[in-house]
Amino acid sequence: MNAWIEKQRHLIDFTLASLARRKAKNLGLLLVYALLVFVLASVALYTHALRQEAAQVLKQSPEIVLQRMVAGRHDLIPPGYLEKIGRIRGVQSIEGRLWGYYYDPVVKANYTFMAPAAEAVKPGTLVVGPAVARSRGLAPGNTISFRAYSGKLFSFTVVGVLPHASELVSADLVLMGEADFRAFFEYPAGQHTDIALSVANPLEVRTVAAKLASALPDSRPILREEVLRTYASVFDWREGIVLALLSAAIFAFAILAWEKASGLSAEEKREIGILKAIGWETGDVIKMKLWEGGLISLTAFLAGFVAAYLQVFRFGAPLFEPVLKGWAVLYPRFELVPAIDGLQVATLFFFTVFPYMAAVLVPIWRAAITDPDSAMRS
Amino acid sequence: MIELKQIRKAFNQGRPNEYWALNGIDLTIEAQKVTAFRGPSGSGKTTLLTIVGCLARPTSGRVRLAEDEISGLPERFLTDIRRSTFGFVFQQFNLIKGLSALENVMLPAFPTGRPHRELRERSEALLDRLKLAHRREARVEWLSGGEQQRVAIARALVNDPKVLIADEPTANLDTTLSREFMGILEGLHAEGRTVILTSHDPLVVESAAVHRVVSMRDGQLTEG
Numbered sequence: 001m002n003a004w005i006e007k008q009r010h011l012i013d014f015t016l017a018s019l020a021r022r023k024a025k026n027l028g029l030l031l032v033y034a035l036l037v038f039v040l041a042s043v044a045l046y047t048h049a050l051r052q053e054a055a056q057v058l059k060q061s062p063e064i065v066l067q068r069m070v071a072g073r074h075d076l077i078p079p080g081y082l083e084k085i086g087r088i089r090g091v092q093s094i095e096g097r098l099w100g101y102y103y104d105p106v107v108k109a110n111y112t113f114m115a116p117a118a119e120a121v122k123p124g125t126l127v128v129g130p131a132v133a134r135s136r137g138l139a140p141g142n143t144i145s146f147r148a149y150s151g152k153l154f155s156f157t158v159v160g161v162l163p164h165a166s167e168l169v170s171a172d173l174v175l176m177g178e179a180d181f182r183a184f185f186e187y188p189a190g191q192h193t194d195i196a197l198s199v200a201n202p203l204e205v206r207t208v209a210a211k212l213a214s215a216l217p218d219s220r221p222i223l224r225e226e227v228l229r230t231y232a233s234v235f236d237w238r239e240g241i242v243l244a245l246l247s248a249a250i251f252a253f254a255i256l257a258w259e260k261a262s263g264l265s266a267e268e269k270r271e272i273g274i275l276k277a278i279g280w281e282t283g284d285v286i287k288m289k290l291w292e293g294g295l296i297s298l299t300a301f302l303a304g305f306v307a308a309y310l311q312v313f314r315f316g317a318p319l320f321e322p323v324l325k326g327w328a329v330l331y332p333r334f335e336l337v338p339a340i341d342g343l344q345v346a347t348l349f350f351f352t353v354f355p356y357m358a359a360v361l362v363p364i365w366r367a368a369i370t371d372p373d374s375a376m377r378s
Numbered sequence: 379m380i381e382l383k384q385i386r387k388a389f390n391q392g393r394p395n396e397y398w399a400l401n402g403i404d405l406t407i408e409a410q411k412v413t414a415f416r417g418p419s420g421s422g423k424t425t426l427l428t429i430v431g432c433l434a435r436p437t438s439g440r441v442r443l444a445e446d447e448i449s450g451l452p453e454r455f456l457t458d459i460r461r462s463t464f465g466f467v468f469q470q471f472n473l474i475k476g477l478s479a480l481e482n483v484m485l486p487a488f489p490t491g492r493p494h495r496e497l498r499e500r501s502e503a504l505l506d507r508l509k510l511a512h513r514r515e516a517r518v519e520w521l522s523g524g525e526q527q528r529v530a531i532a533r534a535l536v537n538d539p540k541v542l543i544a545d546e547p548t549a550n551l552d553t554t555l556s557r558e559f560m561g562i563l564e565g566l567h568a569e570g571r572t573v574i575l576t577s578h579d580p581l582v583v584e585s586a587a588v589h590r591v592v593s594m595r596d597g598q599l600t601e602g
Binding site: 013018356 | 433434450451453454457460461462466468472475476477481484485486488489490491492493494497533573590592
């Protein structure tokens with residue numbers, strides 16, 4: 001066992017000395033390799049964390065949202081709909097929601113105005129999302145005026161700013177009382193924007209949705225799991241776009257790595273002949289090259305992955321944020337909770353380390369089985 | 379003792395450019411003596427050396443090392459024998475560029491798994507003995523021809539082989555360095571090692587340090 005360990009130590013020593021001989025070339029390769037892992041890992045870590053974040057936030061959202069459609073467009077829910085739904089078995093609670101969009105010409109951004117069901121926000125007051133507070137410089141106690149679409153000016157007192165933790169979905173939110181909301185948008189009394197339903201048994205969600213669709217044929221039930229799936233596919237799509245844009249770089253690296261790893265120079269072939277002549281076995285030469293490939297690819301993988309982790313979770317992914325998060329005037333500012341998917345890491349490892357190892361091994365195998373007497377004839 | 383019986387060696391066998399480098403060699407090489415193969419280029423000296431040193435297998439014929447027949451052994455066992463029994467000094471020295479003299483000397487012992495410190499001490503002692511202690515950390519390409527050859531000799535001795543094989547050892551050396559090499563050769567013989575070399579340098583083959591000269595031509599022995 002000791003001899004085996006000593007032997008591996010000798011092989012690693014020789015590998016390191018060999019790598020040091022072609023310092024510039026190997027460092028360049030290591031750098032490009034680590035950069036590739038960094039880019040791929042950044043995209044993977046960031047989108048995974050975003051998906052996790054979205055799923056976490058949507059956990060609190062209702063199981064079903066019902067929207068009324070007129071001519072294929074979203075329309076207001078007329079009075080009486082809430083009562084009709086009340087009779088469907090399995091529905092735990094129903095809530096008519098009031099929300100809408102408001103364009104603020106001051107910051108050239110859209111806000112989402114919403115009236116929470118319970119009278120949580122008193123008349124004449126507002127609770128604003130963190131991005132709204134930032135962009136308008138608001139703090140509790142400030143007064144703010146908005147000109148409604150009708151042309152009338154409304155003034156409110158800010159009584160609170162929503163917590164930072166929910167910023168992914170609450171960045172542009174403005175909460176107000178129901179009466180204020182109806183007055184501001186001149187919203188017809190008794191009508192709602194949509195209806196949120198909570199269903200206790202997750203297995204019944206689809207059944208309830210089917211019942212809703214048949215009871216209210218002009219309405220469209222939207223399930224939470226569908227929203228989650230949509231979010232996931234939006235992030236997947238963005239991840240795909242980034243990877244597609246990066247594919248040229250990935251291919252360039254693949255060619256570089258293959259060239260470096262597989263193209264044995266005459267000098268390297270000569271060295272293998274010498275090593276065999278002075279008593280190295282074919283297996284020793286292959287092991288030495290495996291160490292070389294392993295050291296390069298593992299170092300690059302670790303360096304790239306750690307750098308990606310720091311970039312995403314410590315520095316907020318400045319490189320890929322605009323593409324992966326989406327575009328908006330009011331960017332949500334939030335820190336992602338570090339989330340690593342083991343399968344994702346394994347996949348990344350497989351697709352970055354294995355091809356390199358294969359590229360190292362195949363030509364070495366051919367070179368290593370050459371006759372040792374070639375050294376005598378060189 | 380190394381015994382060769384009816385050794386024949388073909389290159390490119392079965393092809394139009396088939397070439398027989400050795401044509402029925404019967405030879406016994408005595409242990410603890412210095413034997414030189416002499417002959418013109420293409421006479422088969424180096425090919426014979428590769429077969430004696432287990433670097434290649436004969437196409438036909440038998441090679442016995444002490445009492446063991448080794449010509450039919452698979453590559454792995456041949457490598458073992460090569461590593462433990464033979465040390466090689468090649469015509470072009472064949473040192474690995476970019477590595478230091480010391481690292482080059484240590485190379486043949488790496489697959490044995492000998493403890494690093496012991497191996498380093500042995501290599502340093504060999505370089506010291508060959509008056510190269512001060513150059514041990516120098517890259518081999520910075521060394522002179524004579525120094526490179528001494529590194530090659532130290533490398534050949536690191537596994538303490540019984541037999542030293544040298545192919546045209548003085549081909550790249552001037553007269554002074556060649557004499558120096560012959561001095562080293564005498565020392566190795568005095569230690570009880572067998573030395574087998576090829577040369578057509580009169581300074582080598584006519585030297586008193588060489589006990590037997592075997593002449594070759596066209597893949598056959600002509601005298602010795």
